[in-house]
Amino acid sequence: MLHINALTKRFGDKAAVDAASFQVDKPMMIGIIGASGAGKSTLLRMLNRLTPASEGSVEFEGRDVLGLKGRDKRNWQSQCAMIFQQFNLVPRMDVVANVLHGTLNRHSTVRTLFNLYPEADIHRAIDILERLGIAENAAKRAEALSGGQQQRVAIARALMQDPKIILADEPIASLDPMNAVIVMDALRRIHEEDGRMVIANLHTLDTARRYCDRVIGMRQGRIVFDGTPDQLTTGVARDIYGAGADFSEEATSTAIEQPQKPLPESLQLA
Numbered sequence: 082m083l084h085i086n087a088l089t090k091r092f093g094d095k096a097a098v099d100a101a102s103f104q105v106d107k108p109m110m111i112g113i114i115g116a117s118g119a120g121k122s123t124l125l126r127m128l129n130r131l132t133p134a135s136e137g138s139v140e141f142e143g144r145d146v147l148g149l150k151g152r153d154k155r156n157w158q159s160q161c162a163m164i165f166q167q168f169n170l171v172p173r174m175d176v177v178a179n180v181l182h183g184t185l186n187r188h189s190t191v192r193t194l195f196n197l198y199p200e201a202d203i204h205r206a207i208d209i210l211e212r213l214g215i216a217e218n219a220a221k222r223a224e225a226l227s228g229g230q231q232q233r234v235a236i237a238r239a240l241m242q243d244p245k246i247i248l249a250d251e252p253i254a255s256l257d258p259m260n261a262v263i264v265m266d267a268l269r270r271i272h273e274e275d276g277r278m279v280i281a282n283l284h285t286l287d288t289a290r291r292y293c294d295r296v297i298g299m300r301q302g303r304i305v306f307d308g309t310p311d312q313l314t315t316g317v318a319r320d321i322y323g324a325g326a327d328f329s330e331e332a333t334s335t336a337i338e339q340p341q342k343p344l345p346e347s348l349q350l351a
């Protein structure tokens with residue numbers, strides 16, 4: 082379904098992503114790991130067409146993604162919705178309006194400017210917020226929410242686009258461990274229940290092992306590992322991170338742990 086072949090991005094002489102190739106044959110949850118600067122963000126941004134590729138190809142369901150233009154390109158960008166470390170919400174706008182922004186592609190600028198969204202979309206936005214356990218915050222400004230709540234709003238905005246793929250660029254890097262669990266659980270559920278593919282850049286090994294079906298390791302722009310969490314041994318991790326014998330997994334751990342006690346109801350997913 083998703084075929085990436087020799088995908089390359091050069092900034093000047095430097096290859097930020099160097100001939101990356103992999104195939105995904107069915108929706109799954111994939112974690113991309115690697116040290117800072119390994120090329121993880123650039124890879125995701127090329128898939129979403131936010132950054133133009135220098136060379137290579139991306140095919141999704143038989144279509145040449147890198148050749149899409151105009152409306153077709155925008156449709157692709159809705160089909161592979163992106164979420165970011167810093168949430169990228171409009172801080173002063175309320176939560177529902179932020180979520181409705183996910184339908185921006187489908188409506189005219191005038192309708193959007195005046196917040197004239199179809200009622201059906203508003204109901205859908207509320208349903209999605211409910212599913213993510215944050216519907217009671219629908220009328221609040223985005224900036225009034227905690228980081229974990231804001232990331233769930235960003236996920237809700239992505240889901241409004243009904244994407245086939247969710248690309249998550251370090252989705253939990255700004256969150257405390259408890260909120261990291263809530264956000265990763267939400268992404269996993271979205272994969273399992275909706276059959277959407279999730280590709281997440283993760284800076285921590287334990288998260289990749291715990292949540293992903295497949296892990297891709299990048300080092301200096303190249304894919305140096307592609308396998309299951311079981312195959313991701315400490316030795317392999319050391320190679321990916323380019324670390325010496327003193328490599329400690331703890332250095333790449335968020336220490337996400339199952340909460341000892343059940344989470345408060347307000348924090349649980351619906």
Ligand SMILES: Nc1ncnc2c1ncn2[C@@H]1O[C@H](COP(=O)(O)OP(=O)(O)OP(=O)(O)O)[C@@H](O)[C@H]1O
Pocket residue numbers: 092096097098115116117118119120121122123124284
């Ligand atoms: N717009 C740009 N112009 C020049 N160099 C860039 C640009 N974007 C990224 N790079 C370089 O490309 C390399 C890969 O960066 P990228 O952000 O993709 O890595 P990353 O693995 O996502 O790192 P991090 O985890 O720190 O975000 C880095 O050396 C970075 O400095």
